[in-house]
Amino acid sequence: MNIQANISQGIQQAFQNIFDHQLELEQISLAPTRKEFEGTYTFVVFPFLKVSKLSPEATASKIGDFLKENIAEVADYNVVKGFLNLVLNELSWLDVFQKLITNPNPGQLPANGQKVMVEYSSPNTNKPLHLGHLRNNFLGYSVAEILKANGYEVIKANLVNDRGIHICKSMVAYLKFGNGETPESSGLKGDHLAGKYYVLFDKEYKKQIDELKSSGQSEEEAKKNAPILLEAQEMLRKWEANDEATVSLWKQMNAWVYAGFDATYKKMGVDFDKFYYESDTYLLGKDIVEEGLAKGVFFKKENGSVWVDLTDEGLDEKLVLRGDGTSVYITQDMGTADLKYKDFQIDKSVYVVGNEQDYHFDVLFKIMQKLGRPYGPGLYHLSYGMVDLPSGKMKSREGTVVDADDLMQEMIETAESHTKELGKIEGFSKEQAEELYEILGLGALKYFLLKVDPKKRMLFNPQESIEFQGNTGPFIQYSHARIASILRKAEQIGVDYSKADFSGVKSLAESESGLIFLLNDFEKKIRQAGEDYAPSILAQYLFDLAKEYNRFYADVPIFNENDTSVLAFRVALSAQTAKTIKKGMSLLGISVPDRM
RNA sequence: GGUCCUGUAGCUCAACUGGAUAGAGCAACUGCCUUCUAAGCAGUAGGUUUCAGGUUCGAGUCCUGACAGGAUCACCA
Numbered sequence: 001m002n003i004q005a006n007i008s009q010g011i012q013q014a015f016q017n018i019f020d021h022q023l024e025l026e027q028i029s030l031a032p033t034r035k036e037f038e039g040t041y042t043f044v045v046f047p048f049l050k051v052s053k054l055s056p057e058a059t060a061s062k063i064g065d066f067l068k069e070n071i072a073e074v075a076d077y078n079v080v081k082g083f084l085n086l087v088l089n090e091l092s093w094l095d096v097f098q099k100l101i102t103n104p105n106p107g108q109l110p111a112n113g114q115k116v117m118v119e120y121s122s123p124n125t126n127k128p129l130h131l132g133h134l135r136n137n138f139l140g141y142s143v144a145e146i147l148k149a150n151g152y153e154v155i156k157a158n159l160v161n162d163r164g165i166h167i168c169k170s171m172v173a174y175l176k177f178g179n180g181e182t183p184e185s186s187g188l189k190g191d192h193l194a195g196k197y198y199v200l201f202d203k204e205y206k207k208q209i210d211e212l213k214s215s216g217q218s219e220e221e222a223k224k225n226a227p228i229l230l231e232a233q234e235m236l237r238k239w240e241a242n243d244e245a246t247v248s249l250w251k252q253m254n255a256w257v258y259a260g261f262d263a264t265y266k267k268m269g270v271d272f273d274k275f276y277y278e279s280d281t282y283l284l285g286k287d288i289v290e291e292g293l294a295k296g297v298f299f300k301k302e303n304g305s306v307w308v309d310l311t312d313e314g315l316d317e318k319l320v321l322r323g324d325g326t327s328v329y330i331t332q333d334m335g336t337a338d339l340k341y342k343d344f345q346i347d348k349s350v351y352v353v354g355n356e357q358d359y360h361f362d363v364l365f366k367i368m369q370k371l372g373r374p375y376g377p378g379l380y381h382l383s384y385g386m387v388d389l390p391s392g393k394m395k396s397r398e399g400t401v402v403d404a405d406d407l408m409q410e411m412i413e414t415a416e417s418h419t420k421e422l423g424k425i426e427g428f429s430k431e432q433a434e435e436l437y438e439i440l441g442l443g444a445l446k447y448f449l450l451k452v453d454p455k456k457r458m459l460f461n462p463q464e465s466i467e468f469q470g471n472t473g474p475f476i477q478y479s480h481a482r483i484a485s486i487l488r489k490a491e492q493i494g495v496d497y498s499k500a501d502f503s504g505v506k507s508l509a510e511s512e513s514g515l516i517f518l519l520n521d522f523e524k525k526i527r528q529a530g531e532d533y534a535p536s537i538l539a540q541y542l543f544d545l546a547k548e549y550n551r552f553y554a555d556v557p558i559f560n561e562n563d564t565s566v567l568a569f570r571v572a573l574s575a576q577t578a579k580t581i582k583k584g585m586s587l588l589g590i591s592v593p594d595r596m
Numbered sequence: 597g598g599u600c601c602u603g604u605a606g607c608u609c610a611a612c613u614g615g616a617u618a619g620a621g622c623a624a625c626u627g628c629c630u631u632c633u634a635a636g637c638a639g640u641a642g643g644u645u646u647c648a649g650g651u652u653c654g655a656g657u658c659c660u661g662a663c664a665g666g667a668u669c670a671c672c673a
Contacts (some may be wrong), residue, residue: 034616044615048655051632056653082653083616124673164673278673314673315597322671329673359668360599386666387602422635440635453607455601457666461606468635471609478635486632510608521612528612541609543620554637596635 004041004585006032007414008087011043011147014066015587021051031043032517038078039085040517046082046249056082063122070303091505093513093588094569096520098500102578106519107526108581113152116378117340118144119157120352121270125257126170127195129264129404131460132354132388135449139384140352141270142450142535145587147350150530155344158272159336162254163235163279168235170194171249183256184336189263189405190256204228268443269589275341276336282327289321297370308367318363320504333364341375348532355383355455361507376385384532385447400461409413411466413439418468423427424596436593443590451539466522471543476581477592479546483578484594486558493559497572504565511552517575520578526587535588542584549577 008028009072015023027047033039045059047050052059057079064077064084073092078085086397100106122141123129129137140156147189148154174181174197183190205228212222223229225493238246265271289306292298298306308319320331340346351361361381369376369507389402416437419425425433448466468474488495508516558574561567 029612035619036617042616046615049653080616093604100638116635161673166673185669200603303671316599319671324671326671328671354667355601356607362600383601388666420637424633424635456609462623464607467608467622472621472637474634474635475621478633482636484634490631509635524612535610536609538622547620550636551638553632557632557633595634 002099003088003092006071006073007041007430010067011063013070014063014223015048015051015086018066019052019064020331024050033085035058035084037083038087040088040513041086043084044082048497049082049383060084068392081447088513090513092503093123093508093516094502095166097516097573097576098502100519101500101572106576106580107522107587109149109151109523110227111153112266114149114151114347114348114350115155115344117155117157117344117346118147118275118350118352119159119340120144121158121265121272122353123158123160123167123261124266125160125162125191125254126167126196126198128191128260131404131407134268134404134407134445135387136352136354137265137268137270137383137457138446138449139382139454139535141268141536141589142587143350143382143533145589146526146533146535146538149526149583149587152348152530155346156272157274157276157340159276159281161278163239163250163277163282165232165236165249166198167253168232168239169201169205170198171246171253172232172235173204174253175195175249176200176204176228183259190253190258191260192403192405193260194253194257199561201228201232208425225405252403255264259538264405267405267442267593277341278332281336281339282332283305283338285327285333286321286325286329286335288334288338289331292320292367292371295371297367300550308363308370310363310366313366314362315366320367321561330360330367331358331366333454334367337364337368337373337379339376341373346375348380349375350380350382352382352384355385355457357381380533382454383455387458389461390459390461392449393522402460407442408442410444411445413441414465415441415444415468415474419596428595436596438594440468440596441592443473443477443585443592444468445473446588446590447476447585448541450535451543453536454534461529473585473590475549476542476546476585476596477590479549480578480581480592480595481583481594481596482553483549483574486571486574489559489580495564495568495569496569497575499568501570502565502569504563505569509556511548511555512570512573514548515545515552517576518548519576519580522584529587538587540579545577545581545584586595587595 007030007519008025008356011028012023012025015021030041030043033042043063045056045063049059050055059080062350067086068077074086075089076087096262118140121133121137144154144156151401168383178197181193183193183415186193188196198263205226208226208228209222212225213219217225235246239250245544249325251551289298292308293300293306298308300306305319306321307317309317309321311317318326322328337349340349353361358381366378367381419437419440427437444466453472525537525541529535556570
């Protein structure tokens with residue numbers, strides 16, 4: 001069906017015929033030939049010398065001869081040491097291209113009947129989202145879209161952390177210092193309002209600690225005894241006892257925060273199919289503890305606390321229920337895992353959570369597997385590194401964060417000034433121009449965060465603004481806009497490339513066959529990105545594709561071509577590239593403009 | 597201290613999962629707008645892949661041990 005498969009089969013036959021040896025297709029790997037050598041694909045023969053019982057050169061030559069004779073696409077070959085470089089018939093790329101353009105929806109693999117849940121975002125309702133959340137949200141959204149493209153049915157879930165001591169801290173500070181302030185009266189977004197009081201709490205808390213210390217208490221005592229902390233703890237007790245005033249304040253503040261989050265999510269371009277709230281789930285999981293005890297997966301200590309022993313898995317013993325029968329974090333996570341399965345019968349479940357929780361998820365997944373959950377093997381922690389600032393770690397309570405709303409706004413403004421500097425807003429209405437700035441600013445930001453391997457922690461320097469040139473979102477967007485311009489012109493002068501009559505094409509420029517090679521690779525990359533949960537693979541691919549197109553654009557004239565079928569081919573090649581870029585970028589959550 | 601992650605050009609990142617002379621972008625320097633958008637293209641320069649061993653035809657990639665940075669090891673979430 002495609003060139004690579006044909007060649008692989010040819011190699012298989014070659015081994016059968018020449019060496020009387022049956023090779024599995026999986027054993028045959030074709031690598032792209034390095035630029036310094038002539039050829040497209042390279043087959044490394046070193047691993048097969050035991051079979052051929054010949055020198056590397058002789059082995060490679062024999063296989064090369066066979067392929068040249070029997071496989072239409074192989075025009076020639078050369079051998080360097082144990083490397084068999086296959087030179088393809090230029091025009092076989094044209095066949096590949098003809099097949100590619102018959103696919104109306106490139107990059108969409110057929111449904112595989114599997115359901116996967118991607119949980120991401122998971123905000124705390126006591127503070128606004130910051131740069132770290134942006135990485136989380138963009139990653140989660142992109143992985144969800146990539147899995148959809150791989151044929152999964154995807155449920156995007158958001159587990160909102162809407163209860164606990166941290167929310168009570170904001171509430172206490174609000175009661176103390178708020179004077180009835182509201183988002184309306186203050187002009188603050190609801191999430192920023194809550195965040196403000198979270199910071200105020202911490203200030204007051206530190207002040208009280210200092211006071212207690214100067215009156216003779218130890219640091220440890222002071223931290224425990226500060227009145228404002230005791231108030232927050234008291235408020236948590238009242239909340240859990242369903243105290244009317246407390247719950248109503250909690251609801252009020254949460255409502256403000258959600259309104260703020262909604263606006264931020266909308267700007268980010270992410271969405272969710274299902275929300276879970278910890279205020280609903282925090283009591284779940286106790287029945288699983290019982291089940292685990294019955295099955296012998298858990299055991300009880302003298303004080304009544306319940307543990308799981310994971311020492312034979314290389315981990316420790318881990319508490320799953322306190323001695324007083326109350327839950328810990330992992331108790332409710334066990335319960336939530338079951339709840340997700342009960343709600344959606346998912347085959348796989350992806351948790352997009354920072355790498356500081358690696359150990360926690362390791363434990364959680366091992367427990368669910370020991371309990372024999374059907375979804376156990378499909379649990380995956382998509383762990384990502386922190387985003388650090390030059391000044392160090394971001395801390396919400398100290399106010400040393402790069403706020404998500406601010407950063408997105410800055411990016412949009414930067415995009416605006418870049419665009420104006422380049423004088424590229426002629427013919428744009430005000431609305432169109434603003435839409436463009438948003439597409440470009442967010443594109444730059446998303447690409448910046450997604451092109452890096454998630455595992456790596458990254459340093460973000462606000463002073464050195466995110467680039468718009470080189471390996472960036474706008475570079476790829478620019479390539480798309482160029483093609484869109486070509487396509488407009490083609491339509492204007494009536495070029496019909498839909499018939500796919502490219503009969504006049506007798507040879508291909510390097511950039512042309514290079515483009516087809518990459519376009520043909522799209523599906524493979526989507527598959528790889530899906531298997532590895534790695535948007536960065538796709539980002540890298542799209543950069544390569546855009547680069548190759550720009551090379552083509554500079555090398556090969558389109559409208560100066562006399563032969564209409566050649567002209568049609570080049571327009572069709574452009575159109576296919578645009579389609580691929582657009583689809584690929586959409587899987588990263590990035591839109592592409594038609595003009596910029 | 598135990599466990600996990602990371603370490604590649606001045607900076608930010610790749611390297612098709614063990615393949616050839618380790619590639620891109622930024623920054624620096626040279627060229628290219630009277631032809632489809634110069635947010636572009638072509639080129640120059642930049643490397644002991646943190647270090648030391650090992651495994652094999654072949655190691656940035658696998659193993660062992662150092663070194664550096666980070667995370668985690670709560671009856672917190």
